[in-house]
Amino acid sequence: MGIFNKDGRLNIPLSKREKNKSSASEDEVRYIVDQAYCPKGCTIIDTAHEINGSPGLKIKFKRPGMEGEFVISALEGDFDKIILSGTLADGVKDELYCPHCGVAFEKLINCNCKTDADMVVIGLTPTLDFNNAISFCNVTGCDNGTFVKSGHVLRHIRLKHSS
Numbered sequence: 001m002g003i004f005n006k007d008g009r010l011n012i013p014l015s016k017r018e019k020n021k022s023s024a025s026e027d028e029v030r031y032i033v034d035q036a037y038c039p040k041g042c043t044i045i046d047t048a049h050e051i052n053g054s055p056g057l058k059i060k061f062k063r064p065g066m067e068g069e070f071v072i073s074a075l076e077g078d079f080d081k082i083i084l085s086g087t088l089a090d091g092v093k094d095e096l097y098c099p100h101c102g103v104a105f106e107k108l109i110n111c112n113c114k115t116d117a118d119m120v121v122i123g124l125t126p127t128l129d130f131n132n133a134i135s136f137c138n139v140t141g142c143d144n145g146t147f148v149k150s151g152h153v154l155r156h157i158r159l160k161h162s163s
């Protein structure tokens with residue numbers, strides 16, 4: 001049985017989705033990132049680290065007293081990630097950077113999980129375009145920890161503000 005998350009989307013654990021793979025519409029719905037860039041144009045797709053069959057997105061993280069690198073899944077709705085170095089703490093925010101040039105990723109809006117939480121933006125084009133990007137919360141364990149397309153985030157904000 002699925003559970004609707006805050007965004008009203010059906011939240012199905014990936015393991016259950018895999019079992020329903022015969023459904024063609026399910027495959028169309030799930031979005032896979034195959035190109036991703038830092039704000040300066042470095043590619044952050046990491047072909048050395050695949051998650052659930054697709055090369056992940058490599059990101060550097062820092063917070064007071066800790067830094068490291070992780071790889072997030074390129075599959076929409078997939079929370080799986082590989083920690084390459086350092087440790088993440090549940091409910092704690094990390095600042096996110098390009099693992100190659102060290103530039104900080106841009107932020108779209110605040111996430112509603114914590115007052116200082118941010119929806120970090122990763123561009124799908126070498127030159128950052130907020131309408132052609134993905135976004136996710138930088139707090140470990142947040143429901144918004146798996147990415148959505150930034151256009152969806154912006155639409156949700158507009159809907160909230162108009163209701």
Ligand SMILES: [Zn+2]
Nearest residue numbers: 038042098101
């Ligand atoms: Zn870079």
Ligand SMILES: [Zn+2]
Nearest residue numbers: 111113137142
């Ligand atoms: Zn959050």
